[in-house]
Amino acid sequence: MTYEELIVELCDVIKESEINSISIYENLEKIDSKLLEENINNSEIKKLRDLISKSFGLLQHQDLHRQKIERVVNYVCEHNNIDSSKYNIASSAKHIAGDDNETVSNEELEELIKSMQG
DSSP states (O other): OOHHHHHHHHHHHHHHHHHHHHHHHHHHHHHHHHHHHSOOOHHHHHHHHHHHHHHHHHHHHHHHHHHHHHHHHHHHHHHTTOOGGGGTOOOOOSSOTTOOSOOOOHHHHHHHHHHHTO
16 A cells, blocks of 8 residues: 555545534534423433533544544655645644643654554
């Protein structure tokens, strides 16, 4: 697998992730607004809102993973003289807010890429 093929596959994951996240977010917002309209007791509303809140937390966690994939793609492009603009991805932050994990070092990224090449 070439670096370009690797980048295309990772970018497909990023795009699908973004599309799914938007749909999930919109659906959760609709459910939350419907809770005000329906005749549901307060304890059930609280349980449902807690589930919605947990779902938003999972979406945020998933977004952190998407950003990590973007960092890998940007690293591969930068270190292999590949024009990243043709892949339409955001430039990567060095540290992702809310990510409690250590930032991946350049050496760790290189090892990850090597391991993906088989």
